[in-house]
Amino acid sequence: MRKIIFLLLFTAHFAKGQTKISGKVTDTKGEALIGVNIAVKNSYDGATSDVKGEFSFETNEKDSITISATYIGYLPQEKRIMLSAKNMTVSFSLKEKMNELKAVVISAGSFEASDEKKGTVLKALDIVTTAGSNGDSYGALKTLPGAQQTNDREGLFVRGGTGTETQTFIDGTWVRNAFSASIPDLGARGRFNPFIFKGTVFSTGGYSALYGQALSSAVILETIDLPERSSANFNLSSVGIGGSFQQLSKSKKSSYGIGYNYTNLTPYFLLVKQNVHYTQAPAVHQVDLNYRVKTSKTGIFKFYGYINHTAIDIQRDNVTSLDYGQDSFRYEDEFGIKNKNAYANFSYREFFGKGWKINAGACLSSNHDDIVLKVLNQNGQITSDSNF
Numbered sequence: 402m403r404k405i406i407f408l409l410l411f412t413a414h415f416a417k418g419q420t421k422i423s424g425k426v427t428d429t430k431g432e433a434l435i436g437v438n439i440a441v442k443n444s445y446d447g448a449t450s451d452v453k454g455e456f457s458f459e460t461n462e463k464d465s466i467t468i469s470a471t472y473i474g475y476l477p478q479e480k481r482i483m484l485s486a487k488n489m490t491v492s493f494s495l496k497e498k499m500n501e502l503k504a505v506v507i508s509a510g511s512f513e514a515s516d517e518k519k520g521t522v523l524k525a526l527d528i529v530t531t532a533g534s535n536g537d538s539y540g541a542l543k544t545l546p547g548a549q550q551t552n553d554r555e556g557l558f559v560r561g562g563t564g565t566e567t568q569t570f571i572d573g574t575w576v577r578n579a580f581s582a583s584i585p586d587l588g589a590r591g592r593f594n595p596f597i598f599k600g601t602v603f604s605t606g607g608y609s610a611l612y613g614q615a616l617s618s619a620v621i622l623e624t625i626d627l628p629e630r631s632s633a634n635f636n637l638s639s640v641g642i643g644g645s646f647q648q649l650s651k652s653k654k655s656s657y658g659i660g661y662n663y664t665n666l667t668p669y670f671l672l673v674k675q676n677v678h679y680t681q682a683p684a685v686h687q688v689d690l691n692y693r694v695k696t697s698k699t700g701i702f703k704f705y706g707y708i709n710h711t712a713i714d715i716q717r718d719n720v721t722s723l724d725y726g727q728d729s730f731r732y733e734d735e736f737g738i739k740n741k742n743a744y745a746n747f748s749y750r751e752f753f754g755k756g757w758k759i760n761a762g763a764c765l766s767s768n769h770d771d772i773v774l775k776v777l778n779q780n781g782q783i784t785s786d787s788n789f
Contacts, residue, residue, distance in 0.1 A: 419459045419460065419461055419487075420459065420460055420461075420462070420484045420486070420487055420488075420489060421457065421458075421459050421487060421488045421489070422457070422458060422459070422460060422468070422489050422490075422491055423455070423456065423457035423458075423488070423489075423490055423491075424439075424455070424456060424457075424490050424491040424492045424493065425450070425453070425454045425455045425456070425492050425493075426439070426450045426454045426455075426456065426470055426472075426492070426493045426494075426495065427454055427492075427493070427494055427495075428475070428494070428495055428496075428497065429494060429495075429496055429497070433450070433452070433453050433454025433455075434450060434454050434472055434475070434495060435450060435451065435452055435454065436449055436450060436472070437449065437450040437454070437456070437470055437471070437472040437493070437495070438470070438471045438472065439456050439458070439468065439469070439470050439493075440468070440469055440471075441460055441462060441466050441467070441468055442466070442467040442468070442469055442479075444460065444462060444466070446458055446459070446460040446461075446462065460484075462484065463484060464483070464484060465481060465482065465483050465484065466481075466482060466484060467479055467480070467481050468480050468482065468491055470493040470495060472495055474497060474498055475495040475496060475497055475498055476495060476496045476497075476498050478493050478494075478495055480493070522600045522601070522602050523538070523541060523542070523595075523600060523601040523603070524600050525595040525596045525598065525600075527541065528541040528595040528601065529595065531544060532544075536595070536638070537590045537591050538591050538593060538595050538601050538620075538622075539557050539579075539580070539590070539591040539620075540590070540591075541601075542557060542601070542603050542620065543557065545603065547559055547560055547618075551588065555580040555581075555583040555588055555589035556580065557618070557620065558617075559617040559618040560617055560618075563617075566616050566617040566618075567616060567617050567618045567619070567620065568612070568616055568619055568620070569619075569620045569622065570612055570619060570620070570621050570622065571593075571622045571623070571624065571705065571746050571764070572622075572623055572624055572703065572705075572746055572748035572762055573611075573748065573760060573762050574746060574748070574762040574763065574764040575764070576744070576746075576764070576766070577766045577768070578592070578742055578744075578766060578768045579591060579592060579593070579620075580592065581683075581685055581709065581711045581740065581742075582711040582713065582738050582739075582740030582742075582770060583713075583738075584713060584715060584736050584738055585736070587677070587715075590664070590683075590685070592687065592707065592709055592742065592744070593622065593707075594643075594645070594660060594662060594687075594689060596634075596645070597624055597625065597658075597660075597689065597691060597705065598622045598623060598624055598625065599623050599624070599625050599626075600623070601620065601621075601622055602620070602621040602622070602623075603618065603619075603620050603621070604618060604619075624691065624693075624703055624705050624746075624748075625693075626693060626701055626703070627649065627653065627654075627655075627656050627693055627695070627701075628647045628649050628656055628658075629649075630649055631647060631648050631649045632646075632647050633645070633646045633647070636662075639668055639669060640664055640665065640666055640668065640669050641662060641663050641664035641665060641685075642662075642663050643660065643661055643662030643663060644660065644661060645658060645659065645660030645661070645689075646658060646659055646660070654694065654695045655692075655693060655694040655695065656691075656692070656693050656694075657690075657691065657692045657693075658690070658691045658692075659688070659689070659690055659691075660688070660689045660690075661686075661687070661688050661689075662685075662686075662687050662689075663684075663685070663686055663687075664683070664684065664685040665682060665683070665684045665685075666682045666683045666684075667679075667682040667684075670682050677715050677717065678715060678716045678717070679713075679714065679715050680714045680715065680716055680735070680737075681712055681713055681714035681715075681737065682713070683711070683712075683713045684711070684712050684713070685709065685710070685711045686709070686710045686711075687707055687708070687709045687710075688707060688708050689705070689706065689707035689708075690704075690705070690706050690707070691703070691704060691705045691706075692704040696749075696751065697751065699751060699752035699753075700749070700750060700751035700752070701749075701750055701751075702747075702748070702749050703746075703747075703748045703749075704745070704746070704747055705745075705746045706743070706744060706745035706746065707743070707744055708741075708742075708743050709740070709741070709742040709743070709744075710739070710740070710741055710742075711738075711739070711740040711742070712737075712738070712739045712740075713737065713738055714735065714736070714737035714738075714773070715735070715736055715737070716734065716735045716736075717734045717735075717736075734775065734776060735773070735774070735775040736772075736773070736774055736775075737772070737773040737774075738770055738771065738772050738773070739770070739771040740768070740769070740770050740771075741767075741768075741769045741771075742766075742767065742768045742769075743765075743766070743767045744764065744765070744766050744767075745764060745765045745766075746762070746763075746764045747762060747763045747764070748760075748761070748762040749761045749762070
């Protein structure tokens, strides 16, 4: 009997400490809002408004509390009240939230003056660290989606197009003979050192109308303006050796540089056996020069040029030979090429203000191939020894 009396006294005391809070939630027009979340901040006490916008709940909090009303599409509202009575009424009038619809821009992604935002931009370090590229810009681009891996011919093939449908541009001017010399059924490397460019811009989904039409894609290269400091670098790999030097003037308004690279695939072919017999593995010598000068605060003149020499010679089994297909066949067709290529690029850029800008450029290119072709008959005798 004593336990029952104690329980009743405890229940009465607990009920005495509670405060009932009720009220109604409407919008600014007086219409009831259904499903508004009413809650005491920093507490689990609260309720949700019914179909009439009314709510009711009890709380054990004391002194003053903050009640919040939140509803999707309306601005939240808070009220601070003092718990001075057992039953209290609190009403809310919520304002509708005005959502600003931002402008939606639809872009086809193919006809824009700048390609950097919609194309892939590869830095020099990205190119030289791409597996299988061997430091070649085009070798790295072939690993991107939309480009095809074609190692049996020169060129960059994009979305089914031929190699001639993807062209290279340096500082806005078209580059002829962007690839080193090649022979039938074998690929070729690009001629350019990736470290002389700000980045290699490449897009398999379109390019600017600035570069014309009827192309699968465009490889857009822009030489660096002025280096941050004078520098020199040296590189050594299993397929070549090279180095470059850049000198920045004390006024930091001009710079010049020179570089040399030698590539020879003989060590690589000794380790990785090829299906083709090379009497001369691909060997490339290249010297490049650059000069840059600021003509004003917003103007700059740039020059870039190189001289390139490539040599390669192969022998293949002649399909008309009597011993073709035997284990000990002899190589009876020979194809060799020695290529001399020179390129020079001049560009000038100036901002005049008030929306005026000038871009001017010119390039010179020279290419000479010395081709040797020997064809042997079934008896191994030379029937043709031609030079082109």
